Amino acid sequence: MFTKFVMAVPLPCMIINSFNVEYSVDNLTAAPIVMGLAVGSMLVMFGIATLLTLRVRDRDMRRTARFALLFTNFTLIGIPVVSEIYGAQGAFLYVVFTLPIRFVFYGGAAVMLGKGGEKLNFRETVKKFICAPVVAVIIGFLLYVTQLPVPNVIRSALSSLGSMASPLGLILCGVIIAEADLRQALRYPIVIWVTLARLILMPALALGLFLLVGVSDEIARTTMFYFAMPVASFLPTFLLRYNPEAEDARLAGGCMVVLSTLLCVATIPLWTIVLDKIL
Numbered sequence: 605m606f607t608k609f610v611m612a613v614p615l616p617c618m619i620i621n622s623f624n625v626e627y628s629v630d631n632l633t634a635a636p637i638v639m640g641l642a643v644g645s646m647l648v649m650f651g652i653a654t655l656l657t658l659r660v661r662d663r664d665m666r667r668t669a670r671f672a673l674l675f676t677n678f679t680l681i682g683i684p685v686v687s688e689i690y691g692a693q694g695a696f697l698y699v700v701f702t703l704p705i706r707f708v709f710y711g712g713a714a715v716m717l718g719k720g721g722e723k724l725n726f727r728e729t730v731k732k733f734i735c736a737p738v739v740a741v742i743i744g745f746l747l748y749v750t751q752l753p754v755p756n757v758i759r760s761a762l763s764s765l766g767s768m769a770s771p772l773g774l775i776l777c778g779v780i781i782a783e784a785d786l787r788q789a790l791r792y793p794i795v796i797w798v799t800l801a802r803l804i805l806m807p808a809l810a811l812g813l814f815l816l817v818g819v820s821d822e823i824a825r826t827t828m829f830y831f832a833m834p835v836a837s838f839l840p841t842f843l844l845r846y847n848p849e850a851e852d853a854r855l856a857g858g859c860m861v862v863l864s865t866l867l868c869v870a871t872i873p874l875w876t877i878v879l880d881k882i883l
Contacts, residue, residue, distance in 0.1 A: 618695075621692070621762045623696060638697055641819065645814075656801060671836075672860045672861075672864075677835065682698065689876060707738075792859060810828050811831075832875045
């Protein structure tokens with residue numbers, strides 16, 4: 605219920621408020637470029653994640669590792685972190701970047717993690733796509749494009765509620781970590797190398813890719829943080845729903861979430877320093 609509240613109230617308010625930046629044609633023209641960058645970089649990362657997990661013999665564990673390498677906690681941790689470091693302009697670019705990723709994340713989980721669990725029908729799939737953060741992106745972008753005046757009382761409420769997203773998101777991560785038994789990570793060696801690849805290798809590859817294709821410093825600096833985030837916290841939930849018989853994969857996935865969330869306390873500041881030096 606705590607997760608549902610954060611996803612339904614403060615986080616959408618933060619997203620809408622992230623579009624409260626100075627209107628410019630550059631932002632409008634950058635939006636399709638940023639979304640195209642998201643699609644292209646995720647295709648490349650999918651190929652890399654597939655290669656990294658080829659030698660994992662267990663099918664369920666291989667799919668879990670690949671999903672963990674591809675999808676990060678780009679909402680509960682990613683948006684607050686980018687907002688704090690790069691302000692509203694950085695959050696604007698980051699939110700636009702994660703929009704197409706969000707569609708694949710919610711709609712493709714059933715296919716990527718196995719067919720043993722519950723299937724989503726068309727109506728449920730649409731409901732997953734049209735979740736509160738996605739609706740918030742649409743509302744925020746429309747307000748930005750049309751420049752419709754928002755009453756101060758509403759703007760103030762959005763700002764106040766949105767400022768709750770960061771602390772509540774971190775508290776939620778703390779709750780997840782507190783309930784976990786990190787000793788289980790020792791049972792699954794895959795947890796260690798997937799976590800290190802998630803926090804170090806994948807961001808380094810993404811940064812190299814962005815530099816190679818000549819992405820502007822501002823866009824690269826903010827969007828690269830998607831790849832620097834820990835493993836998506838919904839991974840164990842997806843596994844429980846779509847492949848409930850894969851107990852080992854679910855336990856390993858939970859350990860990946862917890863361990864990467866703990867270690868990102870060190871790696872996120874590290875990447876911030878690296879980006880400031882390079883870009």
